[in-house]
Amino acid sequence: MANMRDISFASFNLYNLQLPGKPMYPGGKPYTAEEYAAKTAWAGEAVRRLDADVIAFQELWSRQALADVFKAAGLDDRYELAFIKPGDWDGIAVAAAVRKPWRIVETTRHKAFPPGFRLRKGKRSMADIQKNPPEADLAAEDDEAEEETLPSHEDDAIEVVIGEFSRSPLQVSIQHGTARSTKPPQVEVFCCHLKSKLSTRLDDAEYRDPNIRPHAEALGAALSSVRRLSEAAALRVILNGLMTGNDRPVVVLGDLNDGQHSNALAVLAGRPTFRLFATHRGGRRSDGGLYNALALQQLRSLGDVYYTHEHRNVREAIDHVLVSEQFYEFSDAALWGFRGMRFMNDHLEVVTKAETDHGLVRAAFDWLPKKG
Numbered sequence: 559m560a561n562m563r564d565i566s567f568a569s570f571n572l573y574n575l576q577l578p579g580k581p582m583y584p585g586g587k588p589y590t591a592e593e594y595a596a597k598t599a600w601a602g603e604a605v606r607r608l609d610a611d612v613i614a615f616q617e618l619w620s621r622q623a624l625a626d627v628f629k630a631a632g633l634d635d636r637y638e639l640a641f642i643k644p645g646d647w648d649g650i651a652v653a654a655a656v657r658k659p660w661r662i663v664e665t666t667r668h669k670a671f672p673p674g675f676r677l678r679k680g681k682r683s684m685a686d687i688q689k690n691p692p693e694a695d696l697a698a699e700d701d702e703a704e705e706e707t708l709p710s711h712e713d714d715a716i717e718v719v720i721g722e723f724s725r726s727p728l729q730v731s732i733q734h735g736t737a738r739s740t741k742p743p744q745v746e747v748f749c750c751h752l753k754s755k756l757s758t759r760l761d762d763a764e765y766r767d768p769n770i771r772p773h774a775e776a777l778g779a780a781l782s783s784v785r786r787l788s789e790a791a792a793l794r795v796i797l798n799g800l801m802t803g804n805d806r807p808v809v810v811l812g813d814l815n816d817g818q819h820s821n822a823l824a825v826l827a828g829r830p831t832f833r834l835f836a837t838h839r840g841g842r843r844s845d846g847g848l849y850n851a852l853a854l855q856q857l858r859s860l861g862d863v864y865y866t867h868e869h870r871n872v873r874e875a876i877d878h879v880l881v882s883e884q885f886y887e888f889s890d891a892a893l894w895g896f897r898g899m900r901f902m903n904d905h906l907e908v909v910t911k912a913e914t915d916h917g918l919v920r921a922a923f924d925w926l927p928k929k930g
Contacts, residue, residue: 561924562659562734562736562737563734563740563925564894564922564923564924564925565611565612565742565745565894565922565923565925566610566611566920566921566922566923567612567613567809567811567851567879567881567923568608568610568612568614568811568879568920569613569616569811569813569877569879569918569919570601570605570608570614570616570914570918571615571616571751571914571915572601572615572616572617572624572914573909573914573915573916574586574617574619575619575620575623575624576589576620577589577619577620577623578590578591578593578594579591580620582619589911593911593912596911596912597911597912597913598623598626598627599630599912600913601631602628602630602631602632603630603631604902604914604918605627605631605633605655606631606632606633607902608902608918608920610657610920611657612654612656612657612730612732612747612809612811613637613654613655614652614653614654614728614749614811615749616652616725616749616751616812616813617650617751617813618641618650618652618653619649619651620646621639621641621645621653624653624655636657637655637656637657637658638656638658638661639653639654640655640656640662640730641653641728642667642726642728643667649725650725650751652725652726652728652750652751652812653728654728654747654749656730656732658735659734659736659737660732660733660734661732661733661734661735662732663731663732664730665728665729665730665731666728666731667727667728667729668726668727668728668729668793669722669726670721670722671720671722671792672792672796672799674795675788675791675795677716677720677788677791678717678718679714679715679716679717680715681714718784718788720784720789723789723792724752725751725752725753727748727751727793727812728748728749728750729747729748730747730748730749731744731746731747732744732745732747733745742807742925743806743807743884743893744806744807745808745809746800746807746809747808747809747810747811748793748808748811749811749812750793750810750811750812751812752786752789752790752812752813752815752816752822753785753786753789753815754786754815755782755783755815757775757776757778757779757781758778758781758785759774759778760781764777786815786816786822787821787822787825789822790814790816790822790823791825791826793810793826794826794828797810797826797828798846802845803845805884805891806882806884807881807882807884807885808848808881809879809882809885810826810848810881811878811879811880812877812878813876813877814826814876814877814878815876816876817875817876818875818878823850823878826848826880827847827848827849827850827880828844828846828847828848829847830844830847830849830883831847832849832857842888842890843883843889843891847883848880848881848882849881849883849885849886850878850879850880851878851899851919852864852875852878852879852899852919854886854899854921855896855898855899855921864901865903865917866901866903866916866919867906867917875901875917875919877916877917877918878919879899879919879920881923885923892926893925893926894923894926895923895924895926896922896923897923898921898922899919899921900919901917901919902917902918902920903918
């Protein structure tokens with residue numbers, strides 16, 4: 559029998575949900591009334607199938623459009639919706655839905671990168687390198703490697719000047735509204751949509767440069783990757799301030815636009831350790847780490863259906879549920895245990911405007927009996 563303190567999280571990329579007749583991307587064709595009705599009906603049924611307590615949405619253009627989805631699902635009285643700001647906004651944005659008895663107590667939009675974020679490394683002189691050699695010598699890591707020469711002083715110099723998220727993460731603080739004894743603590747949920755892998759369009763000056771234009775695709779892809787990794791690092795800085803030195807439950811949800819083993823996910827998750835066998839001590843504590851529910855599912859299942867996106871015949875999971883140690887049953891700080899993860903991706907075979915080009919993911923967690 560389910561415990562009322564059990565909780566589930568889901569991510570749903572809406573694939574440009576906008577009111578009929580309203581503009582979207584430049585040159586994009588607005589939805590007709592019929593297309594909008596079909597899209598909200600499909601999304602409403604998907605929400606019903608997800609059956610999740612907390613849902614993070616991406617690619618939303620209108621508050622009213624999301625409200626129409628829940629109305630189409632017959633769930634508008636069951637969920638409370640949260641948005642990045644009151645009124646209208648330009649472009650796509652994230653949003654959240656929280657089901658009773660869980661309730662929203664606070665929302666925070668993160669647009670600017672935190673003060674602790676800086677990606678800058680100055681050049682080192684050869685004299686400085688000789689005086690203070692790198693801590694990790696590649697030759698020391700490989701007994702068969704030939705002796706390495708000291709690195710060039712040019713290798714260290716880099717500076718990334720990015721000050722804000724391309725799409726603001728939405729932090730939603732939720733509490734259980736009805737539990738009396740052993741009430742779960744407040745949970746901090748981050749609804750996110752990191753920069754996509756699509757190549758960034760170069761500025762006109764660079765695009766017209768005959769030396770640059772032939773490489774526009776590669777350079778644009780590099781720009782997108784740098785921004786996505788920077789956003790992951792900026793979010794990790796925010797999480798460090800929120801999670802370190804306490805037992806606050808934290809969840810990061812959404813379209814992170816990168817795979818499970820990517821650098822962006824590694825930076826964001828903080829690389830926590832897993833418990834792999836009974837006497838293994840890994841996973842007992844991870845003060846700032848986030849566990850990927852995909853990895854938790856893979857450790858217990860042989861199913862090969864773990865993908866949420868297909869591009870040029872390549873399938874991968876880029877929509878994720880990341881949870882703090884309070885949701886990892888082998889942690890000394892655990893309050894919930896992982897029940898399982900579901901992927902709704904059958905529609906990706908042939909995607910229509912009414913559907914979405916992403917799979918939907920749902921991860922469920924059971925309140926641990928020893929907690930009450």
